[in-house]
Amino acid sequence: MYRPDLSPVADSLALSALVGALPLLILFALLGGLRLKAHWSGPAALGVSLVVAVWAYGMPVHLALLAGTQGAAFGLFPIMWIVLAALWVHQLTVTSGRFADLRRAFNLVSDDPRVQALIIAFCFGALLEALAGFGAPVAITGVMLMALGFSPVRAAVTVLVANTAPVAFGAIGTPIITAGSLTGIDPADIGACVGRQTPLLALFVPLLLVALVDGVRGVRQTWPAALVCGGAFAVAQFASSNYLSVELTDIVAALVALGAVVAFLRFWRPVEGARVREDLRSAAVREHREAGGEQPLGAAERPGAAERPDGELSRARIGLAFLPYLVVIAVFSVAKLWDPAETFLAGSDVRVPWPGLDGEVLTASGEQSSATVYVFPWLSSPGSLLVLCGVLVAAVYRVGARDAVREFVRTVVTLRWALLTVGSVLALAYVMNLSGQTITIGTWIAGAGAAFAFLSPLLGWLGTAVTGSDTSANALFATLQQTAAERAGLDPTLLVAANTSGGVVGKMISPQNLTIAATAVGLLGKEAVLFRKVVAWSLLLLLAVCLLVLLQSGVAAWLLP
Numbered sequence: 211m212y213r214p215d216l217s218p219v220a221d222s223l224a225l226s227a228l229v230g231a232l233p234l235l236i237l238f239a240l241l242g243g244l245r246l247k248a249h250w251s252g253p254a255a256l257g258v259s260l261v262v263a264v265w266a267y268g269m270p271v272h273l274a275l276l277a278g279t280q281g282a283a284f285g286l287f288p289i290m291w292i293v294l295a296a297l298w299v300h301q302l303t304v305t306s307g308r309f310a311d312l313r314r315a316f317n318l319v320s321d322d323p324r325v326q327a328l329i330i331a332f333c334f335g336a337l338l339e340a341l342a343g344f345g346a347p348v349a350i351t352g353v354m355l356m357a358l359g360f361s362p363v364r365a366a367v368t369v370l371v372a373n374t375a376p377v378a379f380g381a382i383g384t385p386i387i388t389a390g391s392l393t394g395i396d397p398a399d400i401g402a403c404v405g406r407q408t409p410l411l412a413l414f415v416p417l418l419l420v421a422l423v424d425g426v427r428g429v430r431q432t433w434p435a436a437l438v439c440g441g442a443f444a445v446a447q448f449a450s451s452n453y454l455s456v457e458l459t460d461i462v463a464a465l466v467a468l469g470a471v472v473a474f475l476r477f478w479r480p481v482e483g484a485r486v487r488e489d490l491r492s493a494a495v496r497e498h499r500e501a502g503g504e505q506p507l508g509a510a511e512r513p514g515a516a517e518r519p520d521g522e523l524s525r526a527r528i529g530l531a532f533l534p535y536l537v538v539i540a541v542f543s544v545a546k547l548w549d550p551a552e553t554f555l556a557g558s559d560v561r562v563p564w565p566g567l568d569g570e571v572l573t574a575s576g577e578q579s580s581a582t583v584y585v586f587p588w589l590s591s592p593g594s595l596l597v598l599c600g601v602l603v604a605a606v607y608r609v610g611a612r613d614a615v616r617e618f619v620r621t622v623v624t625l626r627w628a629l630l631t632v633g634s635v636l637a638l639a640y641v642m643n644l645s646g647q648t649i650t651i652g653t654w655i656a657g658a659g660a661a662f663a664f665l666s667p668l669l670g671w672l673g674t675a676v677t678g679s680d681t682s683a684n685a686l687f688a689t690l691q692q693t694a695a696e697r698a699g700l701d702p703t704l705l706v707a708a709n710t711s712g713g714v715v716g717k718m719i720s721p722q723n724l725t726i727a728a729t730a731v732g733l734l735g736k737e738a739v740l741f742r743k744v745v746a747w748s749l750l751l752l753l754a755v756c757l758l759v760l761l762q763s764g765v766a767a768w769l770l771p
Contacts, residue, residue: 213572214646216653218267227654229266230647233259233638234676237721241738242745248725248737249627252634259638263645274641276567280584281640282633285722287586289344289678290632291593293726294621296346299534299600300353301617306607311531313357314523320475322483323359323490324420324432328439330354331372332416333468334535336443339373340460341542342592343381344679345726347373352730359487360423361494362731367743368422370718370727374751375412375443377680377714378404379451379459381592382546385713386456389684389706393692397456402771403707405451405459407758408714409444411751412463416440418747424486432480435471442470452771457547534603541599542592555590562586567644574649581644581685627734631725632678639677643686648676652687656694663698663763666691666705667712667755671748674713678722683713700763704770708759715751718744 219226237255240246246254256278263269263277303309316326331351338347348369355365378385383397386404390397416436420428429436446466450459529536544551561583563569568582588594604614642648652669656662669691673683684706691709695702717723724737733739762769 211570211572212269212273213576214267214269214574214644214649216574216646216650218646223650223654223657226266227651229262230642230650232262233642233647234672237635237638238719238741241721241724241741245738247627247735248721248728249631249634249735251737252631252638252721256634256638256641259641259645259647262647263641267645267647269645273567273570274645276564277571277640277644278637280564280567280582281637283584284640285633285636286629288591288593289636289722290625290629291591292342292344292346292596293349293593293628293729294618294625295593295596295600296342296349297353297625297730298618298621299538299596299603300350301621302600302603302607302609302614303531303534305613305617306609308531308533308607309357311523311527312354315528315531316358318523318528319472320479320483321487322432322480323487324423324428325435325471325475325480325483326358327355327360327368327372327419327423328416328435328471329468330358331369332419332439332443333464333471335369335372336376336460336464336467337539339376339380340382340464341539341546342596343377343384344592345723346592346596347376348723348727349730352727356494356731359491359494361490361496362733363739363743364423364490364493366727366731366733366740368419370723370740370744371422371747372415372419373717373723374714375408375415375447376460376464377674377717378408378710379447379456379463380680383456383459385680385684385710388681389688389710392685392688393702393706395692395703395706399703399771400707400710401456401459402452403703404710405448406762406769406771407707407711407755409448410758411711411714411754412444412447413437413440416443423490427482428486431482434478435474435480438474439467439471443467530606533606534599537599537602538596541595541602545590545595558587558589560586560588571644574646574653579644581640624734625729628725628729631737632722635676635678635721635725639682642676648673648686649690652690656690659698660700662694663700663705663708664756664760666694666708667752667759670709670712670714671716671752673709674716675720678717678720680710680713680717683716684710701770704759704762708755711755711759712752715748715755719748 217223217226219229233255236258240251260274263274335347335351351369386401387397416439420432420436443463446463450462564582564584571579573579669687670683673686674680687709688706691705692702695705724740728734728737
């Protein structure tokens with residue numbers, strides 16, 4: 211059996227960590243420095259990880275290759291299956307012509323693009339993150355902002371940055387539940403601690419969003435709405451995570467924030483909304499032409515798509531316009547919150563010991579690795595539930611079976627390069643994890659002693675940046691955080707929570723998420739552009755989380771439960 215050696219290079223943990231980090235350094239250098247397309251950067255970094263695994267860590271070649279195949283399989287199903295299904299559901303609204311009504315319906319709430327960004331990217335995106343997660347919020351809200359006149363780059367950057375504060379409690383609290391099951395710490399305690407960290411991010415992210423949409427003018431003219439949105443979400447996230455339920459936290463926070471913004475708009479309206487809207491539309495035409503991207507999914511109805519009359523927007527038409535998203539909320543609420551349905555769906559999962567790999571790999575501690583069993587969630591996957599939603603929507607919209615299938619095939623073709631990117635990045639993650647590269651980096655960082663309180667969110671950030679999932683980051687590093695905390699005399703619950711909170715700000719630079727966003731807005735192959743736009747914000751928010759955790763470990767311990 212293969213057992214990872216944490217110091218395989220010259221018996222030095224620091225040098226081994228540097229070598230182990232080479233695949234990530236190469237990946238981000240190719241994306242951010244050389245501006246290489248993600249579907250070439252991903253396979254290149256995967257090749258480096260295989261060389262490091264075999265040459266530096268002594269992993270047998272066949273095990274390294276098998277680890278890559280399992281990671282690629284996980285990247286395609288369930289990850290890209292979710293994205294494919296989410297975009298297909300959206301395309302059904304475009305094919306039926308109902309998306310034009312949806313645009314008009316949002317304009318009834320507010321015709322100001324900055325406020326629409328708060329409602330769609332932050333509030334509705336948080337609700338999608340709560341119910342589905344795994345890239346669905348970025349895919350769906352990205353195309354919605356595009357349809358409202360946002361430029362491709364602006365729409366993608368807005369939704370990537372918005373998809374931060376809700377991530378820790380996403381997919382019905384899956385990241386926190388995973389951390390609790392691995393460490394033995396009560397998930398409610400971890401959630402309560404995270405609920406005293408991420409709300410501070412939520413308070414400021416809406417202000418950042420209006421700045422991304424409209425610069426200083428946006429902050430100056432719409433800060434009241436941004437503060438109401440962020441404040442309502444922060445208070446609700448704190449209260450729900452500490453006193454109600456970890457699983458329901460994001461659902462409650464998203465609905466409270468949405469309700470607060472809509473109520474606030476009854477008494478207050480920003481100025482110059484029409485001018486901002488025209489500016490964004492002009493920029494959209496110019497930026498998309500300069501970027502040379504493909505036609506974005508859902509950005510505009512294609513010739514021949516059904517058109518709705520421009521008459522009065524009745525309540526029935528508004529209801530039909532919002533139908534796909536109401537169906538998504540209803541289906542996921544039943545699947546995730548009704549115990550009989552959740553049990554049935556979980557029981558349908560098929561566990562597949564990966565041939566040639568399972569039973570051949572140990573963890574660094576010498577235990578049998580559980581990561582070599584591939585779970586095939588053919589029915590419980592959010593992607594499968596979204597396909598069910600699509601079938602229901604197609605039936606109500608009277609979209610013929612042939613048209614629905616044609617849209618599905620068209621979406622697959624559009625995602626062809628995204629499939630390669632995400633498959634290769636997840637293959638990279640599995641090779642790094644099973645060979646020991648990731649745990650070497652984490653162990654080296656954890657050796658900082660008492661200063662580790664400041665650095666602990668960095669591990670969550672790194673794990674999410676590599677895998678695209680806060681849940682996976684916790685699976686990688688939660689136990690390491692617990693052990694390092696006990697050795698340094700720190701609170702294990704605080705550092706496990708810090709791993710989760712650090713992960714939420716790493717998601718926006720994950721190649722997986724960058725590819726999903728780029729594909730949704732028609733900029734496939736331009737992930738490097740998005741990376742350069744968001745990496746500074748990711749690092750700035752990471753620094754804020756690191757400082758907060760450092761304070762909570764000492765002078766501000768009163769902030770903890």
